[in-house]
Amino acid sequence: MSDHDELRNLLIDFFGLSSAVQNEELSQSSLPAWDSLAMVQLIGELQSTFGVEFDLDQIQALRSYSEIRECLSRKGVNLAG
Amino acid sequence: MHWWIRDFPARQREAISEAITTGSLAKVRRALRLIQELAVEQQGPPLTVELLSTYNLEPILPVLELGLKCLPTCPKVELAPLNDLEGHIVRSVPRRADEASARIVLWRIEEILPGVLFPLSSGFPEQLTAQVDEAISRAEGIVHLHQRHAPGTPLFLSTAPFPLHFANPVFAAQHSSGPLGAVERFNRHVRELAATHQSVYVLDVCAWAAALGKSYSDSLFDLMARQPLTPEGQMAFALFLARSLRPLIFPRRKVLAVDLDNTLWGGVVGEDGIAGLQLGHDFPGNVHLRIQRELLELRNRGALLVLLSKNNEADARLAFDSLPDMLLKWDDFAVRKVNWEHKHENLRAASRELGLGLDSFVFLDDSDYEREQMRQLIPEIQILNESGDALQILRALWETDAFDSLAISDEDRMRHRDYSVRAARDVQGHENDLQAFLESLExxxxxxxxxxxxxxxxxxxxxxxxxxxxxxxxxxxxxxxxxxxxxxxxxxxxxxxxxxxxxxxxxxxxxxxxxxxxxxxxxxxxxxxxxxxxxxxxxxxxxxxxxxxxxxxxxxxxxxxxxxxxxxxxxxxxxxxxxxxxxxxxxxxxxxxxxxxxxxxxxxxxxxxxxx
The missing domain is CATH 3.40.630.30 (Gcn5-related N-acetyltransferase (GNAT))
Incomplete structure (x- = not known):
């Protein structure tokens, strides 16, 4: 867990969470605020922050920190942390 | 926007600027939190905004709220249930007369006229024409419901943007009841409704979207959540909405003080002589002529013009009288200060002569030095342009919101609500100020x-x-x-x-x-x-x-x-x-x-x- 984890910081800022949160808790199943409306905004935020575009299959598999991380790295985004 | 937020403390101002430049929701939330920390009177006057929409605005509420806070106001944003336009109006409670509020109806043909996206499957052309007629009647009905249930509350009807996501635009261009013609008919009717009903205004989303082009909307977000705006489009939309509502709260500026040399004409009359000045129908003299046209239009809309120029008055006068393409006349200016005094002194004198406060003034000058001096010595004044380039001056005249107004009667009615978040400023000690200004030039x-x-x-x-x-x-x-x-x-x-x-x-x-x-x-x-x-x-x-x-x-x-x-x-x-x-x-x-x-x-x- 690092301060330089840009994805983690983005999720914490986006959902207004405490910086003590565990990465495992950063998921649609543990965060009630992570509903379908939040999802739209989150995708916009991820796309503009990391300069990527997601296709439909990928969007349906962006339900947690680890899934997003996995997807971004497959797109060649170099994530620290 | 930078003008609107000038009175916020630096911390808030920077956070807002960052949120607006990046469009990031996290940064928007941070800016909102910081504004929330300010004393209420620093946040601006209260304003209630009711949004009735056929598309989903819920995800972008924080962005809209930030736009309204920039005005600055303390907004209360109420979002009606999706696509429940008439029902919400009927259920609403009338507002107190002294409460600054506005009701905004936002619609798209994707919801109110979905058939026009698929004209051949929707009875093109007769049945489709009938559907457009129905949508127009619906708009009329909404205006009447509003006037019955919320008389006095300003109602903003949006125009419908041209749809971006449909097939065969070449065919659509040919017919008045295709996707494009239907939008035009509907929008024309919206304008007529506003023109013929008290306190009904147009929010021209169609023109706004056209100016932004394709970048304002994204089909992915639209299909996922019926929220068509891209992150960039959301922020631009929030600022557009805020600008449209601004005249309800803040009176327009009343006076534009303009420079002469390199503004009304190209060149410096005292140096170049009248023959050396650029003004006319050829480039670049046409830029200056267009600046004059815009100023004349502004004057005809009711703003006062003041001439502030460091020149010998006789030279300036002669140029006004003898330049063949001079559009503005010497007498178009309510006050003329053509001399070698400091411009801030001349502007204060003009303010006294007109009996109008310094905060009614806007200043336009090609010189970085003069603008900076005015900015520092008369902080109430709004500086119109950021660059001395004549084309940038012209663009500033096109883009400024300083003279925005909806209609005279409503503005007069609401003007008493204007209140200033600024403390009274000491107008003494100009000499010290001037010294400090000169020092600040480094x-x-x-x-x-x-x-x-x-x-x-x-x-x-x-x-x-x-x-x-x-x-x-x-x-x-x-x-x-x-x-x-x-x-x-x-x-x-x-x-x-x-x-x-x-x-x-x-x-x-x-x-x-x-x-x-x-x-x-x-x-x-x-x-x-x-x-x-x-x-x-x-x-x-x-x-x-x-x-x-x-x-x-x-x-x-x-x-x-x-x-x-x-x-x-x-x-x-x-x-x-x-x-x-x-x-x-x-x-x-x-x-x-x-x-x-x-x-x-x-x-x-x-x-x-x-x-x-």
Missing amino acids: MEVAIEQVNPSNLERVATMLGKTNQFNLTTRRHSRAEVQQLASQPGSVALALRLRDKFGDQGIVAVLLAQSGQNGQASLTIDTFLVSCRALGRGVEDALWAALIARAREQKVQKLEAIYIPTPKNTIVAELYDRLGLRRVEGSSSGTRYVLEPVAPATWPAWISNKNGNE
Whole structure:
């Protein structure tokens, strides 16, 4: 867990969470605020922050920190942390 | 927007700017949190905004809220259930008359006329035309419901944007009941509704979206959540909405104070003469002509124009009377201040004469220096342009919201709600302010010998400087070179740098040794470019000359002021510098300085050459 984890910081800022949160808790199943409306905004935020575009299959598999991380790295985004 | 948020503390201002530039929701939330920390009276007046929409605005509420907070207002944003336009109006409780509020109806043909996206499956053309008629009746019905249930609350009806996501736009272009023609018919009707009903206005989302182009909308977000706006589009939409509501709360500015040279025409009348000015139907004179057209339009809309120019009034007057393409007339200006005073002093005088507060004024000037001085010395004033370029000035006139208004009657009715988040400012102590302003320019001067590398510029300045020019002697290059190389002569050029950048050589002083050997110096030429007036560079150059003369053991300095129709600005310069008048001559006023007492270098200008 690092301060330089840009994805983690983005999720914490986006959902207004405490910086003590565990990465495992950063998921649609543990965060009630992570509903379908939040999802739209989150995708916009991820796309503009990391300069990527997601296709439909990928969007349906962006339900947690680890899934997003996995997807971004497959797109060649170099994530620290 | 930067103008709206100027009174927020720096921390909030920076957070808002960052949120707006990035469009990031996290940054939007942070800016909202920081604004929330301010005292209520710092946040702006309350404003209730009710949003009724056929598309989903819920995800972008924080962004909309930030836009409204920038005005600044303390907004309460109420979002009606999706697509429940009529039901929400009927259920709503009337607002108190003194509550600033607005109801906004946002719709798209994707929801109100989905058939037009698929014309051939929807009974093109007759049945489709009937569907458009129905949508128009629905809009009419909404206006009537609103007037019955919420009379007095301003109602903003949006126009529908042209759909971006449909097939065969080539076919659609041909028919009045296709996807594009239907939008046009619907929108025309929205405008007619606004024109014929009290307190009903148009929110022209169609024009806004057209100006942003494809980048405002994303089909992914639209299909996922019926929220069509991209992150970039959301922020732009929020600011557009805020600007549209702003006239409900804040009165428009009443006066535009404009500069003359390089604004109403290209060139400087006092330097270039009337024949040298650019104004007309060819580029770039047409840019200045267009600026005049916009100013005249503004005047006809009810704003007052004030002329602020550093010029001899006779020169300016003559240009107004004799330039063939001059559109604005001398009398179009409610107040004219054409003289050599500081512009901020002239503006205060104009404010007193018109009986209008300084916060009713907008200032337009091509000079970075004048704008910066005005910004610092009269903080209430709104500076219209950020660049001196004529095209940028024209764009600033197109884009400004300073003179926005919806309609006179509503504005008058709501004006008492205007309230200022600014503390009363002390208008005393201008002299101290001026000193502080000059210091803030971070002026840095280098005194150079006139030499082959700057000779060209020096000769050009001798050839064209008319105003701050004591002798107006038009020496050729060769003559300047000859004078500079005489033993005992002093030939200095002053190079100025300030926080706006390198201004180049802006002042020249040439002096030659007198008949009685090197013990005396006679000033041949002393001039300052009109771009550098009022900043004290002449004092710096003078101090440099005196230092040089003292080094050379000069006992006596002689000078002459030769009056011309253009150089009255320096008629008393030598008196101010402490020279003594001696017998006049037919050609001008003669002065001497004997002995050559030390002169003070102006404290607000740093000397790159070291201790002069």
